[in-house]
Amino acid sequence: MTSTSTRDLVSQPYKYGFVTDIETDKIEKGLSEEVVRLISSKKDEPEFLLNFRLKAFRHWLTLEEPDWAALGYEAIDYQNIIYYAAPKQQAKKASLDEVDPKLLETFEKLGIPLSEQKRLSNVAVDAVFDSVSIATTYREKLAEHGVVFCSFTEAVKDHPELIERYLGSVVSSNDNYFAALNSAVFSDGSFVFIPKGVECPMELSTYFRINSGDTGQFERTLIVAEEGASVSYLEGCTAPMFDTNQLHAAVVELVVLDDASIKYSTVQNWYAGDENGVGGIYNFVTKRGQCRGARSRISWTQVETGSAITWKYPSCVLQGADSVGEFYSVALTNNCQQADTGTKMIHIGPRTRSTIVSKGISAGRSSNSYRGLVQMGPRAKGARNYSQCDSMLIGDQAAANTYPYIRSQQPQAAIEHEASTCRISEDQLFYLQSRGIGFEEAVSMMVSGFCRDVFNQLPMEFAAEADKLLALKLEGSVG
Amino acid sequence: MIRPDAELLLDITDLHASVEDQPILKGVNLQVRSGEIHAVMGRNGSGKSTLSKVLAGHPAYRVTSGTVLYRGENLFELEAEERARLGVFLGFQYPVEIPGVSNLEFLRVATNARRLKRNLEELDTFDFEDHVQERLKVVQMDPAFLERSVNEGFSGGEKKRNEILQMALLEPVVAILDETDSGLDIDALRIVAGGVNQLANADNATLLITHYQRLLDEITPDYVHVMASGRILRTGGRELALELEQTGYDWVDKELAAQGVA
Ligand SMILES: Nc1ncnc2c1ncn2[C@@H]1O[C@H](COP(=O)(O)OP(=O)(O)O)[C@@H](O)[C@H]1O
Ligand SMILES: [Mg+2]
DSSP: OOOTTTTOOOHHHHHHHOOOOOOEEEHHHHOOOHHHHHHHHTTTTOHHHHHHHHHHHHEEEEEHOOOOOOOOOOOGGGSSSBBBEEEESSSOOOSGGGGGGGHHHHHHHOOOOOOOOTSSSHHHHHHEEEEEEEETTTTHHHHHHHOOEEHHHHHHHHOOOOOOOOSSSSTTSSSSHHHHHHHHOOOOOEEEEOOOBOSSSEEEEEEOOOOSSSSBBOEEEEEEOOOOOOOEEEEEEEEEEEEOEEEEEEEEEEETTOEEEEEEEEEOOOOOTTTOOSSSSEEEEEEEEEOOOOEEEEEEEEOOOOEEEEEEEEEEEOSSSTOEEEEEEEEEETTOOOEEEEEEEOOOSSTTTOOOOEEEEEEOOEEEEOOOOOOEEOTTTOOOOEEEEEEEEOSOEEEEEEEEEEEEETOOEEEEEEEEEOOHHHHHHHHHTTOOOOOOHHHHHHHHHHHHHHHHHHHHHHHHHHHHHHHHHHHOOOO | OOOOTEEEEEEEEEEEETTTTTEEEEEEEEEEEEEEEEEEOOOOSSSSHHHHHHTTTTTTTEEEEEEEETTTTTTTGGGGGHHHHEEEEEEEESOOOOEEEEEEHHHHHHHHHHHHHTOOOOOOOOHHHHHHHHHHHHOOOOOOGSSSSTTTOOOOOHHHHHHHHHHHHHHOEEEEEESTTTOOHHHHHHHHHHHHHHHHTTTTTEEEEOOOOOHHHHHHOOOEEETTEEEEEEEOHHHHHHHHHHHHHHHHHHHHTTTTTO
């Protein structure tokens, strides 16, 4: 596009880029069996968990970092990362009043007030700062319904039998390079357990904040919905601006039994690096849900706007008969960001159904790839998949790719795939402008129109946020 | 209608403009006053659409010299959206489709942008629904078109009606209608022309760009201009349009040759 007036628009600075000055307990850089043992002992973990970590670590040593994604980045030096950092406050506080005010202030600045007076009225929040969870709101209220919502560390202490039963049962510790790494060194994260027949009375949400510049963040999230249970869960994340890259390698496991459902939404806004690609988070995440029970349902909705590198494929293993998997994704890349993201829908049970709606938006010099697998196993009789992958290009230097993989061993399964690519044209923008609509608003109207099918899936409170976030991210990118 | 106390709305002086470094407009002079209807005619490629886009502020067109004053203000110092808010309207020859953007929402945002400039209250979704229903009548448009994406899958004629609907909502001061008649059957032409007539008043002006006399049977122009090779070659009253219909544009070539312009 040729308009120069628009090229001058200043990019909105990343408003979550501040660093909280707080004393932290960090261990030495580097990764070894000693470090894995140290993390486990710092957390005073039971034997089974130490063994889980060690097995993962030993396996990780035998693996090579994957290179099949359409991503280019300098080799990560795993010995130059700190694997454990925690704000120096004594253990987890019984009440919020005892939490370091600097931490509460940090979350308030991020729009996540935690105090009794200010906290969101219908969302329970687990706030994770660097490697540890500092507070979880509404725990008592949720407990009345039998819902467990707490940090992973607490879950290990209070519900070791659930952790032992479910941890690694969906994403095994040797699943892939980054999952193995996470399994060895994960520090904290969230645990959710919705007992049989319970519909979780409020939205649950975890907010991840990276603060240190040299620390990797490895969280672990485990959500279990027993028979007939249901929950809607949202995760958000931000990080300060550093001119170095931070590694974030998380694992999320979802387990859904008969007639249960989990709706998992993500608004990912890690620091993306500057306009020349300096700094930013390397985001290598393994997310997978298992629909174990009949008629169970997992719905992933993600809005990926941050990170220098995104490598992420939230997937569904559709084991139970008539189970349903959904993946709704908006991935936006600008400047030098690279995203390789998509999903895997593994149809095992009969009449399982999956829907994939992926919207990739690439601006600047960024690269945005959709990579998805739809697999129909021999027992998946009558299974169906519908996939729709749309790309939108902004400017003429961005790249979009689609890599759909289809494997079917079941002749009576139906797979439907649609794809499209469009470009925001100068003429479309001019049309809107010539009706008095400002340039930025014009872009944002077109982008939100493009993303509507996905935004409609977000919990109401966050849909408007997502809209604004995209507009912000695109500021200055067109023209 | 030509009126003695009219305001000079648009004052174009020796306007030159290029697209991709190719000069297209080569010295356009034109004055438009309130209450007037002007017709701009001319062969394909003579620069009519270019003139309209330059006036509306399309970024692909570069003004190389000359001036345009809109109500005394330098038009080229205003961004396209600002021109629109101040009352410059371009009805496109080829309205683009904008998938995913609701026509209703688009019309509401556009209407409010203009209203804000006129110190009128913004209309919320409910008020706007009423407001737009009434304007739909101007072009006899089916409300179902409001529910669709902007122009998406509209027929040629439907797109043109949507343009006039926008004009009815924005109540422009200077409306430039670029070949609003092309692609319309006679019934649709009457409806669109009726809409334009309804909207024309003593305080605004209309610039009709057209190929055909038949639109001018419905909308009576005060002036007719003939464009050729990026300039206005001749100006006359409505009889010039009739003359053109009879004699065609062959005389244009002779005149251009005589002036040493190919
Ligand atoms: N965007 C453009 N890029 C290249 N050439 C253009 C563009 N717009 C107009 N032109 C050229 O300018 C000349 C005038 O075109 P136009 O203004 O569309 O004429 P008209 O509307 O009178 O038919 C033509 O030669 C056309 O090819
Ligand atoms: Mg034209």
